[in-house]
Amino acid sequence: MSSNPEGFRVAVPVPLRQALDYLAPTGNNPVLLQAGMRVRVPVGRRHLVGVVMARGLSGEVSGHRLRRIEAILDAAPLLDEVTLDLIRFTASYYHHPLGEVVATALPKLLRAGGPARLSIMEHWRIRSDISLDDAVLARAPRQRALLDFMRSLETGGQPVSSETLAGFGPSWRTLAHALAARGWIERIEKSPCTLASGGESPPPLNSEQLAAVGGIWPASTCSGFGVHLLDGVTGSGKTEVYMGLIAKALEDGRQVLVLVPEIGLTPQLLKRFQRRFSVPIASLHSGLSETARRDAWLASQSGEAAILIGTRSAVFTPMPRLGLIVVDEEHDASFKQQDGLRYHARDLAVWRARRQQVPIVLGSATPSLETLRHALEGHYRHHRLTRRAGNARPPRLRVLDIRHNRLEAGLSAQLMSAVRERVEQGEQVLLFLNRRGYAPVLICHECGWTASCPRCDAHLTWHAASYRLRCHHCGHETTVPASCPECGAEKPRPLGEGTERVEQQLSTAFPGEGILRIDRDTTRWRGALDASLEAAHGKSFPILLGTQMLTKGHHFPRVTLVGVLDADQGLYNVDYRAHEQLAQLLVQVAGRAGRAERPGEVIIQTHQPEHPLLQTLLRGGYEAAAVMLLEERRISGMPPYANLALVRAEAVRPEAAMRFLEAAREVFSAEQREGADVLGPVPAPMERRAGRYRFQLLLRATERAILHRWLARALPVLDALPESRRTRWSLDVDPIDLY
Numbered sequence: 001m002s003s004n005p006e007g008f009r010v011a012v013p014v015p016l017r018q019a020l021d022y023l024a025p026t027g028n029n030p031v032l033l034q035a036g037m038r039v040r041v042p043v044g045r046r047h048l049v050g051v052v053m054a055r056g057l058s059g060e061v062s063g064h065r066l067r068r069i070e071a072i073l074d075a076a077p078l079l080d081e082v083t084l085d086l087i088r089f090t091a092s093y094y095h096h097p098l099g100e101v102v103a104t105a106l107p108k109l110l111r112a113g114g115p116a117r118l119s120i121m122e123h124w125r126i127r128s129d130i131s132l133d134d135a136v137l138a139r140a141p142r143q144r145a146l147l148d149f150m151r152s153l154e155t156g157g158q159p160v161s162s163e164t165l166a167g168f169g170p171s172w173r174t175l176a177h178a179l180a181a182r183g184w185i186e187r188i189e190k191s192p193c194t195l196a197s198g199g200e201s202p203p204p205l206n207s208e209q210l211a212a213v214g215g216i217w218p219a220s221t222c223s224g225f226g227v228h229l230l231d232g233v234t235g236s237g238k239t240e241v242y243m244g245l246i247a248k249a250l251e252d253g254r255q256v257l258v259l260v261p262e263i264g265l266t267p268q269l270l271k272r273f274q275r276r277f278s279v280p281i282a283s284l285h286s287g288l289s290e291t292a293r294r295d296a297w298l299a300s301q302s303g304e305a306a307i308l309i310g311t312r313s314a315v316f317t318p319m320p321r322l323g324l325i326v327v328d329e330e331h332d333a334s335f336k337q338q339d340g341l342r343y344h345a346r347d348l349a350v351w352r353a354r355r356q357q358v359p360i361v362l363g364s365a366t367p368s369l370e371t372l373r374h375a376l377e378g379h380y381r382h383h384r385l386t387r388r389a390g391n392a393r394p395p396r397l398r399v400l401d402i403r404h405n406r407l408e409a410g411l412s413a414q415l416m417s418a419v420r421e422r423v424e425q426g427e428q429v430l431l432f433l434n435r436r437g438y439a440p441v442l443i444c445h446e447c448g449w450t451a452s453c454p455r456c457d458a459h460l461t462w463h464a465a466s467y468r469l470r471c472h473h474c475g476h477e478t479t480v481p482a483s484c485p486e487c488g489a490e491k492p493r494p495l496g497e498g499t500e501r502v503e504q505q506l507s508t509a510f511p512g513e514g515i516l517r518i519d520r521d522t523t524r525w526r527g528a529l530d531a532s533l534e535a536a537h538g539k540s541f542p543i544l545l546g547t548q549m550l551t552k553g554h555h556f557p558r559v560t561l562v563g564v565l566d567a568d569q570g571l572y573n574v575d576y577r578a579h580e581q582l583a584q585l586l587v588q589v590a591g592r593a594g595r596a597e598r599p600g601e602v603i604i605q606t607h608q609p610e611h612p613l614l615q616t617l618l619r620g621g622y623e624a625a626a627v628m629l630l631e632e633r634r635i636s637g638m639p640p641y642a643n644l645a646l647v648r649a650e651a652v653r654p655e656a657a658m659r660f661l662e663a664a665r666e667v668f669s670a671e672q673r674e675g676a677d678v679l680g681p682v683p684a685p686m687e688r689r690a691g692r693y694r695f696q697l698l699l700r701a702t703e704r705a706i707l708h709r710w711l712a713r714a715l716p717v718l719d720a721l722p723e724s725r726r727t728r729w730s731l732d733v734d735p736i737d738l739y
């Protein structure tokens with residue numbers, strides 16, 4: 001062996017913090033092997049797909065123990081330098097194993113070592129211009145069955161992919177070819193990108209919109225890095241600003257990455273972009289098949305897709321000509337992954353924009369406190385859209401004191417009469433309650449017994465439609481007891497209300513009126529949410545009732561009254577972000593009302609009408625409330641004025657989790673420096689969940705760098721503790737809730 005062997009650092013999907021050293025494969029010219037290519041390497045007795053991070057060896061493994069790369073899987077780097085840097089940054093910032101970050105960045109099929117080639121996206125369509133010959137079909141029952149299968153898929157006339165047709169059974173292809181030979185169906189190849197027709201001309205932008213577009217993209221070419229908060233009330237035309245910027249980026253020959261919080265918002269945005277731009281647009285989210293995800297990823301990586309719309313993990317997609325990043329609804333919690341690699345896609349997007357020297361737009365009607373603080377302190381440019389586009393007037397907010405009021409299924413008499421008035425005038429009403437099911441508690445009126453989950457510290461929710469009790473935390477389900485298991489009294493009663501119960505009350509009060517309930521229970525099956533939203537826009541449902549689902553980006557122009565049934569849930573919540581989230585929620589729900597010419601009204605039912613948060617929100621709007629909350633955070637030393645990391649541990653026996661965290665506390669205390677403190681360990685707010693006991697240790701530092709140096713010193717020590725292998729634990733950097 002030569003004294004200076006050619007080697008490579010390879011990230012493999014194992015829980016190790018570092019890349020591993022390997023020797024160049026035999027028989028290949030090592031010069032060909034570059035960073036960003038996938039390779040197959042031996043790890044223990046397994047053979048894994050890894051990504052070459054860099055040329056050279058760490059020197060930590062002595063030469064004779066080094067193993068060889070077995071195979072090179074790519075002819076050219078799959079990941080470019082930007083993406084490799086983003087992966088390295090993510091691994092170090094979240095103190096997460098490098099190989100697992102790589103795994104998050106790659107679509108599953110590529111992670112598994114599959115070829116980096118687009119599949120021919122084969123589709124089949126029933127030809128509408130040909131009439132079928134029933135006599136022939138009667139003699140070919142299998143072909144008829146395949147036709148029936150295609151018809152049953154309800155694709156709205158869109159072609160059906162071969163992947164989907166394979167669901168018919170192994171003979172589908174033979175049958176499809178037979179049908180095609182008769183000219184009844186046809187085979188088509190589709191690009192992974194939607195080829196948009198475009199051509200719709202934009203409305204003339206108002207002065208605020210023009211100022212935003214001009215401020216973010218002032219010249220004809222990309223102006224370089226800058227973070228821009230686009231702070232605009234709902235309906236103020238933020239999406240028009242995005243499109244104005246996208247048009248400029250496309251003219252400059254650039255690609256655009258648009259991150260959205262929910263899969264549900266992708267089709268909506270995709271449609272708007274398609275009407276406007278005639279460029280290939282790819283989308284990337286969890287609702288797609290693995291093949292479609294791989295293809296959309298490759299189309300972006302190769303530069304074919306001009307626009308990529310995606311959820312969280314799309315932030316890792318290589319885009320060689322990237323010129324602009326948009327993060328829509330930047331305050332939304334779903335940008336933060338809540339398990340495994342707990343990254344925040346918005347924060348990584350900002351890092352990426354700096355690395356790739358492009359502008360990034362963070363859009364929201366209710367910016368997160370982190371973002372708002374940066375804007376107020378001048379680190380981010382702050383662009384405000386204060387007017388609603390068109391003639392729409394902002395809704396009027398009103399707090400309704402429900403103390404001493406008799407509520408019927410959570411509805412006060414005043415709210416009911418306001419609803420009645422609107423319904424009689426042929427207008428639409430939206431009622432919001434963030435609790436699904438019939439009632440959150442089932443209680444025995446005789447002895448006080450309540451139905452609780454055997455595996456969690458939580459009550460079981462009564463679902464009337466299915467007549468079941470369900471735990472919303474672990475999924476445990478059971479029947480509704482006919483009598484109290486404790487004292488035998490008959491018929492335990494529902495206490496409190498969820499959307500099901502409100503719906504029942506409304507249908508009694510408004511017989512014959514269409515009431516549409518939209519929550520996780522009514523939208524469980526595929527396509528149900530879209531169908532419901534479609535129906536909500538029609539005239540058949542004067543009353544809409546729903547949970548948080550309804551507050552996210554959906555526009556209901558006919559809604560003139562929004563009722564918030566229970567604002568107290570959020571006011572009483574102890575989590576440090578609860579008030580921020582409540583303010584965002586109230587403003588977002590309010591934003592659904594009065595978008596067209598009719599002014600909207602928002603009624604918030606509460607037992608605490610004088611609560612400073614509600615009062616500030618009413619008098620000064622979201623920004624005033626946010627400034628007040630920022631001040632509270634500063635005084636209490638919480639983010640964004642402090643930097644947090646949360647160590648969570650869980651175990652079947654509480655002592656095991658607690659023992660680990662006590663050991664962890666010792667380690668962190670020993671490595672602690674000025675500007676840092678440890679809080680806990682304490683039980684999680686819901687101590688027992690799905691049969692496991694959960695505890696946590698909070699690490700806090702005044703400066704981000706202090707926190708990261710502290711973690712870097714302590715984690716290797718922690719990893720080496722015997723307790724750390726006996727307990728399930730995780731680290732969450734910048735946790736967004738302390739649960």
Ligand code: ADP
Nearest residue numbers: 203204205206234235236237238239240389390
């Ligand atoms: P946001 O994203 O802030 O909720 P949108 O961009 O969706 O707002 O705009 C809300 C509505 O107003 C849309 O129907 C949009 O087409 C329209 N709109 C936006 N800007 C203008 C404008 N400058 N002139 C006319 N209509 C506009």
Ligand code: ZN
Nearest residue numbers: 444447484487
């Ligand atoms: Zn009882």
Ligand code: ZN
Nearest residue numbers: 453456471474
């Ligand atoms: Zn449970």
